[in-house]
Amino acid sequence: MRIRWGRVILALLIVLGLCGLGTWFAFQRAGLQVTGIDPGLGGVVAPTATRARGFVPATGEGSAAATAPRAAGTRAVTGAAGARDDSGLPPFRVLTLQYTPYMATLVHMEAGGYLEALGHDLQLFDVYSDAIALDEAGQCEAVRSGEYQALATTVDATRKCGEGVAVGIPIGQSAGNDAIVVKAGVDTWNDIFEHAVAFTGYSVSEYMACFASHSANQPIQLPIRMDDAAAAVDDWINAGAEQNILSVVAWEPEVSRALAAVPGSQVILSSKDVRILWDIVEFSSTAVEREPAAFEAFTRAYYAALRDLTRDPDSALAAMVAWAGDDPGRQALLTTTDAAEFRQQLDSEAFATLRDAAQLMDSRQTLLNRLDEAAFYWGYCGVDVPPVTAVETLIAPQFVQAVKADPELLGQPNERPSAEIFQVTDFTNAAAVTDAQIQQAQVLFQKGVQIEFMANRTDFRDPAAALATLGEAVRFLRTCQDCVLQVQGGAAYPGPRICPTCTAAESDRLAAARGRRVFDELKSQFDVPEAQLYLVEQPHAPQYPGSNDEAQLRQDRQTFLTGYQLGGR
Numbered sequence: 001m002r003i004r005w006g007r008v009i010l011a012l013l014i015v016l017g018l019c020g021l022g023t024w025f026a027f028q029r030a031g032l033q034v035t036g037i038d039p040g041l042g043g044v045v046a047p048t049a050t051r052a053r054g055f056v057p058a059t060g061e062g063s064a065a066a067t068a069p070r071a072a073g074t075r076a077v078t079g080a081a082g083a084r085d086d087s088g089l090p091p092f093r094v095l096t097l098q099y100t101p102y103m104a105t106l107v108h109m110e111a112g113g114y115l116e117a118l119g120h121d122l123q124l125f126d127v128y129s130d131a132i133a134l135d136e137a138g139q140c141e142a143v144r145s146g147e148y149q150a151l152a153t154t155v156d157a158t159r160k161c162g163e164g165v166a167v168g169i170p171i172g173q174s175a176g177n178d179a180i181v182v183k184a185g186v187d188t189w190n191d192i193f194e195h196a197v198a199f200t201g202y203s204v205s206e207y208m209a210c211f212a213s214h215s216a217n218q219p220i221q222l223p224i225r226m227d228d229a230a231a232a233v234d235d236w237i238n239a240g241a242e243q244n245i246l247s248v249v250a251w252e253p254e255v256s257r258a259l260a261a262v263p264g265s266q267v268i269l270s271s272k273d274v275r276i277l278w279d280i281v282e283f284s285s286t287a288v289e290r291e292p293a294a295f296e297a298f299t300r301a302y303y304a305a306l307r308d309l310t311r312d313p314d315s316a317l318a319a320m321v322a323w324a325g326d327d328p329g330r331q332a333l334l335t336t337t338d339a340a341e342f343r344q345q346l347d348s349e350a351f352a353t354l355r356d357a358a359q360l361m362d363s364r365q366t367l368l369n370r371l372d373e374a375a376f377y378w379g380y381c382g383v384d385v386p387p388v389t390a391v392e393t394l395i396a397p398q399f400v401q402a403v404k405a406d407p408e409l410l411g412q413p414n415e416r417p418s419a420e421i422f423q424v425t426d427f428t429n430a431a432a433v434t435d436a437q438i439q440q441a442q443v444l445f446q447k448g449v450q451i452e453f454m455a456n457r458t459d460f461r462d463p464a465a466a467l468a469t470l471g472e473a474v475r476f477l478r479t480c481q482d483c484v485l486q487v488q489g490g491a492a493y494p495g496p497r498i499c500p501t502c503t504a505a506e507s508d509r510l511a512a513a514r515g516r517r518v519f520d521e522l523k524s525q526f527d528v529p530e531a532q533l534y535l536v537e538q539p540h541a542p543q544y545p546g547s548n549d550e551a552q553l554r555q556d557r558q559t560f561l562t563g564y565q566l567g568g569r
Contacts, residue, residue, distance in 0.1 A: 087121045089119060090121065091123050092115060092123065093123045093125060093147075093148045093149055094124050094125065094148065094149065095127040095132070095134070095139060095142065095148050096125065096126060096152045097126070097127060098333065100152075100177075101177060101348050102172055102177075102349045102351075103152060104309060104316075104320075105171065105305050105417075106152060106302070106305075107320050107333045107334070110122050111319045111324075112305060112316075114301035114304050118300060124333065126329065127151070136160070136202060136203075139151055139153070139161075140157075140160070140161035143161075143164075143282060144161065144165055144284065145164075145286065146284045146286035146287040146290065149291075150168065150281050150283050150298070151165075151281070152279070152282075153279075153282050154207075155370045155374055156277075156278075156374035156378065157282070158280065158282050158374075158394055159385060159394065160378060160383070160385055160386075162385075162387075162394075163285070163389065164284070165282050165285060166282065166283050166285055166288070166394050166395055166396035167371075168281050168283035168396045168399060168400075169299060169400065170279075170280050170356070170367070171279040171349075171352060172278075172279050172351040172352050173349070173422060173423060174204075174271035174275075174277040174278075174279065175271060175275070175347070175418070175420040176271060176347070176348040176420075177271060178250070178271040178277055179249070179251075179255045179267045179269060180192065180208065180209070180247055180248070180249045180268050180270075181236070181250065181267055181268070182247045182265065182266060182268045183246045183264065185246065186246050186268060188216070188445055188446070189212045189213075189215060189216035189268070190445050190447075192213075192218070193213050195246040196223075196239070196243065196247075197209060197222065197248065197249065198226060198232040198233075198235050198248045198249070199223070199224070199226070199229075199248065200226055200227070200250075201225030201226065201227070202225075202383065203229075204277050205229065206249070206381065207277070207374075208249050208271070208276060209381075210378065210380055211274070211276050211377050213380070214377060214475070215444070215475070215563060216447060216563075217445070218447075220381065224243075224245060229250040229254040232248050232249070233257055233258045235248075236258060237262060247268075252348065272348075273482060274483070275480070275481075276479045278370055279349065283396050283399075285393075295399050296399050296402055299403050300403050303354045303403055303409045306417065307409060307411055307415070309417050310415050310416060313339070313342060313343055313346065313417065314343075318339075321337050346417050347418045347420055349420065350418065351418055353411065353415065353422070354400070354404055355411070356422045357400045357404075358400055358404040360400075361395070361401055362401065364395055366425055367395055371391050371394055371395075373478075373479075376472075376475070423479070423481060426477075426479075427481065428481035428482075428531050430531040431531060432529075433484050433533070433534050437484075438484065438486070438534055441484065441564035441567065442564065443562065443563070444483070444563035444564060444565055445562070446560070446561070446563075447560075447561055448490065448558030449470075449558060449561060451558075451559050453557075456510065458516075467521070470522060470526065473522075474522060477528060477532050480565070482565055483532065483565050484532050484533065484563070485532060485534070485562070485564075486563075487518050487519045487534070487535050487559065488515050488559070489511035489512050489513070489539050489540065489560075490511055490540040490557050491507045491510075491539035491540060491542050491556065491557075492542055492544075492553040492557045494507075494546075494547065494548070494553055495548035496546075497548040504545075507542075508539045512537055515539070516537075542556040544556055
């Protein structure tokens, strides 16, 4: 029989090709190394050495040596992670961070299949993985475009992104996870910015530094911007004569590492005391318009997961650990596998319950204040913030408002996953501050502000300018309910060439009256409670008594403000 070798060779090539294709498909389902995505319910991208806020390095891993800076907007695999959907359900794609206690609800939500029960496949993507590799600008565009439905981020990042994204779910407020750590000799917020300060550039750490810098009226003169918190802490620890970095802004666990490494160091500002950092789930406005039912299902599933996490955190952790298994991508989302440590870590976040969220979304004023502050503080530090037609468009209240009608999800007022209480409103309802509390309080900063008064009177020369100055002065009080602003009028003693008949007693009385006027304006115009204001009736002593120099007299006539933090009330 004549063998047709050409056909035989062709057949063999076809068989080999089919075998290779089959092997490739099998590898795609079984192996995680091709795309870095777990093929189970919801994809989780495998972690990289680049640290997100709060990432805990594996045992023995170097602090900064393994960290490589990300190129702006780099995307190694555009959208490849979300392509895997073995559940048959429409995917709901959420960009997340590694190791953050406030991620606990989202991880529990994925581990428990809460959204799958409502007809959608929750898929969590590590935003800093090699397969995604999005910097903050890239995250903004990915959500704004609708490629991802949501992003776990902070309010200040939402404001920096601008129109096209909106606050959908308030996760909570950082309550101790972020801090400014200082070396011996730095005693007030003013002192921080007289020397170099290190932080992760354009992150929540820089935002925290901007807040403290503005509150103290002390510009950041020597910023040391690093790619991540570990590198910032390393530079701070190793700083010497050539680069004397006395302060570092970081998040846990780097805060604890910094304190342990430098004897005499201390936390001078903690997010536990100043609730400036708000963690949220940011929604894509494009996707909301396209598929509103999916976002209501996501919101409902989120609060069901939060309810169960609150009622039984140990069982929630067990489910999360079982879900993570041996998958490195999923393990990166766990803060710990120890139940006691897990409960302790939850206390570093003041979680917003559905009751809290409903109050925020019904009024929206507190959220609007946070968005306004974000634009202000970033602008103060020279970071561009895009204009928006209306700040209200950066809030999507309808889904929380819809879900709050479910009494089972609303829960009881005292049901919270952590000991920290979410601060729903600005300022405090505590009793008026006492002299004894002021005497025992920690001084945060001292500054003088220029408020022009009419000659020999307590009337403002330019009321609009005066109120603008005072509005900036009280910003920090909104997010620090244990903080107090002390007000004191400044006395100027002009020399005989300017006012030959003026007396010190007259100048003192006028200064005290002007201090009282500022104190009253803060209460009446800005609703600051007496619990956060303290008036010193005696005038601030002049620095240039008897001066005939108007510039020096203007400095003495300043209104002097001192920020205090009480020891708790």
